[in-house]
Each structure stands twice: as C-alpha cells, then as structure tokens.
Amino acid sequence: MLQDFTRAYAETRDASDSLAPYRGEFYLPQDGIYMDGNSLGLLSKRAERTLLESLSDWKELGIDGWMSGRHPWFNLSEQLAALNAPLIGARAEEVMVTGSTTVNLHQLVASFFEPKGKRTKILADTLTFPSDIYALKSQLELRGLDPSEHLVQVSSPDGRYLKEEDIIAAMTDDIALIVLPTVLYRSGQILDMARLAKAAHERDILIGFDACHSVGAIPHAFHDWGVDFAYWCNYKHLNGGPGSVGGLFVHERHFGTTPGLAGWFGSRKDKQFDMDHTMTPADDAGAFQIGTPHVLSLAPQLGALEMFNEVGMDAIREKSLALTSYMTALIDEVLAPYGFVIGSPRNETQRGAHLSLEHPEAARICKALKQHRVIPDFRAPNIIRLAPVALYNTFTDVYDVVMILKTIMENKEYEAFENVREVVA
Ligand SMILES: Cc1ncc(COP(=O)(O)O)c(C=O)c1O
Numbered sequence: 013m014l015q016d017f018t019r020a021y022a023e024t025r026d027a028s029d030s031l032a033p034y035r036g037e038f039y040l041p042q043d044g045i046y047m048d049g050n051s052l053g054l055l056s057k058r059a060e061r062t063l064l065e066s067l068s069d070w071k072e073l074g075i076d077g078w079m080s081g082r083h084p085w086f087n088l089s090e091q092l093a094a095l096n097a098p099l100i101g102a103r104a105e106e107v108m109v110t111g112s113t114t115v116n117l118h119q120l121v122a123s124f125f126e127p128k129g130k131r132t133k134i135l136a137d138t139l140t141f142p143s144d145i146y147a148l149k150s151q152l153e154l155r156g157l158d159p160s161e162h163l164v165q166v167s168s169p170d171g172r173y174l175k176e177e178d179i180i181a182a183m184t185d186d187i188a189l190i191v192l193p194t195v196l197y198r199s200g201q202i203l204d205m206a207r208l209a210k211a212a213h214e215r216d217i218l219i220g221f222d223a224c225h226s227v228g229a230i231p232h233a234f235h236d237w238g239v240d241f242a243y244w245c246n247y248k249h250l251n252g253g254p255g256s257v258g259g260l261f262v263h264e265r266h267f268g269t270t271p272g273l274a275g276w277f278g279s280r281k282d283k284q285f286d287m288d289h290t291m292t293p294a295d296d297a298g299a300f301q302i303g304t305p306h307v308l309s310l311a312p313q314l315g316a317l318e319m320f321n322e323v324g325m326d327a328i329r330e331k332s333l334a335l336t337s338y339m340t341a342l343i344d345e346v347l348a349p350y351g352f353v354i355g356s357p358r359n360e361t362q363r364g365a366h367l368s369l370e371h372p373e374a375a376r377i378c379k380a381l382k383q384h385r386v387i388p389d390f391r392a393p394n395i396i397r398l399a400p401v402a403l404y405n406t407f408t409d410v411y412d413v414v415m416i417l418k419t420i421m422e423n424k425e426y427e428a429f430e431n432v433r434e435v436v437a
C-alpha cells in the first residue's frame with residue numbers, strides 16, 4: 013500500500029525507471045501532460061525519421077520506391093508484420109499490417125463467418141466499440157440475416173465490466189462466430205482471452221478479438237491461445253500516427269482460407285504482377301490484404317515499432333501497471349472527497365493500460381483539465397479516460413494530473429464550462 017503521497021516520491025520513482033530514456037524519443041506537448049495515448053499515441057523521432065525517409069524515397073525514386081530505396085514499399089506491410097508479431101505472440105506469417113480496424117473486421121468476418129444449419133449467429137457484447145457492431149450488423153445483412161435475431165450481445169451486469177462466465181454461457185449451439193474486445197475501450201477491463209478461446213473451441217465456435225486497446229499495452233499469446241483471428245489499430249499505443257494502417261492476425265491453421273474480400277495485394281508476391289484474372293492468394297495472413305498499401309501511413313510504424321521490440325512487452329507492461337496502480341492510489345487518497353468512481357479494475361491482471369474515472373461532471377472536468385494543459389479524453393456520459401503511457405509518461409506526470417484534478421474540484425473550476433462533450437470527445 014502506497015503511503016508516500018509527495019511529489020518527491022514520484023520523482024524517486026522516475027529516477028529509478030529503466031524506461032525513462034524513451035521519453036526523450038517523443039515529441040511531448042509543450043508545457044502539457046499527455047494522457048491520451050490510448051486514443052492517439054504521440055509522434056516519436058524514430059517514426060518521424062522513417063516517414064521522412066519514405067517521403068524522400070518517393071521524391072528521389074518515383075515508382076522505383078516499390079522495389080528500391082530505404083524501405084521498399086512492396087514488402088513494407090510484411091516487414092511491419094514481423095515487427096508486430098512479437099507484440100501479439102504470433103508468428104510473422106500470421107500477421108499482416110493492412111487496412112484499418114473496421115475494414116479488417118469486415119475482411120475477417122467475410123472470410124470466417126460461415127452460417128450453416130443451426131449455427132447462424134454472431135456473438136458479441138454490449139460494451140464493445142460501436143464501429144464493430146456496425147460492421148457485424150452489416151455483415152449479417154449482406155448474408156440476408158436479420159441482425160436483431162442473429163447478433164447476440166452479452167450484456168454487462170454493471171455497465172463497466174463483462175463476466176467471462178456470462179460470455180461462455182452465451183456460447184450456444186446456434187453461434188457460428190464470436191467477436192470480442194481484448195481490452196474494453198471504456199473501463200479498460202482485460203478479458204481472459206485464453207479461457208474464452210478454449211471455451212469457444214470446445215463448442216466448435218470460431219473466435220476473434222478486437223485488440224485496439226491491448227496491442228502495445230499488454231503482452232498477448234494469440235498463437236498459443238489458439239485465437240482464430242484478431243485485428244487492431246496502430247495509432248493508439250503503437251504510436252503509428254493518425255489514421256495509421258491497422259493490423260490483423262490469422263492463426264496458421266486457417267492459412268488457405270479464401271479471403272472474403274479479395275484484392276490483388278492479397279496475391280502471392282511473385283504472382284501479383286502476372287495480372288492473371290484468377291487470383292493466387294498468398295499462403296499466409298498476407299492473403300487478407302486487399303489493395304495498394306497506404307505507404308505514408310505505414311512508414312512511421314517502422315520507427316515506432318522498433319522501440320517496442322527493443323524494450324519488449326514485459327517491461328512495458330510492468331511500467332504501465334506501476335503507473336496505473338500509482339494513479340489509483342493517488343486518486344483514492346487525494347480525490348476521495350469529490351465523488352469520483354474508478355471504473356477500471358483494481359486487480360492488475362484484469363487492468364489494461366488506462367484508467368476510467370467516472371464523475372457526473374466528467375465532460376466539463378475534461379475541459380478544465382485541458383485548460384490546465386492536461387490532455388485526457390471523455391467518453392459519454394461520465395467517463396474521463398487517463399492513459400499514462402509506459403514509453404513517455406512519468407510518475408511525476410501522474411502526480412501532477414491528480415493534483416490538478418484536485419485543484420479543479422476544490423475551486424469548482426469546471427463550473428466555467430458546459431457539461432457537454434466536444435465534437436471529437
Ligand atoms: C476498440 C476499437 N475498435 C474499433 C475502433 C475503430 O477503429 P478504426 O476507426 O481505425 O476502424 C476503435 C477506435 O477508433 C476502437 O477503439
């Protein structure tokens with residue numbers, strides 16, 4: 013139990029932090045504290061360098077940038093897949109950096125949802141990110157299935173967390189496919205992916221995960237857990253830049269599955285430029301690519317991912333948990349009189365890399381935080397999300413944010429703002 017609530021204590025923790033040198037690798041907001049790396053990670057100098065290198069390859073080489081230059085574009089997605097693989101516990105061939113989260117979900121459902129006989133339903137949950145639900149409903153509609161009947165959403169007993177036992181109880185013999193988050197975007201709860209994958213397979217159901225909030229935040233073992241597929245974005249914890257290209261994982265036992273949404277970049281590399289009207293798909297996760305890669309949205313990932321591979325997910329996870337546990341203790345101690353509720357797991361094994369702080373005045377408390385140059389994000393109706401990021405935040409950042417919150421509450425500074433969200437919350 014933390015007893016020392018002084019700033020000097022936070023400074024001591026920073027002084028013994030082995031990841032501290034990485035802070036200098038990032039462009040941090042001037043005079044501000046960034047706590048939104050779970051929504052959009054910051055630019056690093058390495059990511060900037062690899063983006064500028066790809067730009068100058070274009071400038072100097074034109075079309076030849078596909079096969080020559082510093083980072084030949086034709087194999088860039090495969091090169092990045094190999095850098096992503098250790099972060100999710102996969103073989104390089106099981107990963108592809110392509111598309112976006114939502115597009116990859118469409119691709120994977122189009123490829124792996126096979127309604128047959130009684131098994132015609134998709135199982136999801138009521139707390140998942142809305143884009144996933146929109147995609148699942150539209151995939152059902154494309155197959156002529158009514159989502160109100162064929163999309164089953166497991167509900168949460170408290171609006172914050174899901175129970176694995178409820179999800180398993182919903183794995184009935186009419187379910188063909190399960191799609192769940194690895195980490196819930198609001199509460200930051202980690203689902204027990206190994207347990208869920210095992211339970212799904214015991215019932216002959218395929219299972220896929222949305223890993224947006226876990227990639228770069230916690231270690232995974234998708235291959236060993238036997239997960240059928242996963243998809244994620246690279247712009248949050250992986251710091252690939254706004255709109256950066258997403259990722260997908262397909263377990264090797266599914267290699268050879270015909271991609272539901274085919275396109276020529278899913279071809280075997282040596283065959284692609286044969287321009288044959290009969291596609292020869294790549295024999296690994298590369299088959300699930302569709303069209304030309306968005307090279308300038310891939311290039312920053314080369315530099316960004318280098319750091320994750322250098323440091324390793326275990327060290328990142330260790331610091332991330334130290335930061336969120338420290339923040340939890342400070343909130344309990346300092347903000348107790350102000351009516352906040354921590355809507356994230358206190359148990360470390362269930363906690364992702366951000367904390368969700370609930371308060372009826374959350375929208376305007378966020379605005380007051382921004383006036384103090386602290387960047388959180390707000391999720392309606394009452395959540396302030398705070399993500400102290402292992403590679404670039406400090407214990408002192410955490411201390412200062414909690415103290416600024418105290419000042420805002422003590423002086424009721426939030427009353428100067430309307431309690432409504434901004435357009436991009
Ligand atoms: C959990 C989750 N799923 C899906 C999305 C949608 O991702 P994209 O807009 O990159 O398709 C997001 C974030 O925007 C997310 O956090």
Ligand SMILES: Nc1c(O)cccc1C(=O)C[C@H](N)C(=O)O
Nearest residue numbers: 050051052141197198224391436
């Ligand atoms: N994808 C985003 C965007 O295009 C603009 C602003 C925020 C986002 C996000 O990623 C939000 C994020 N998925 C969330 O967890 O709420």
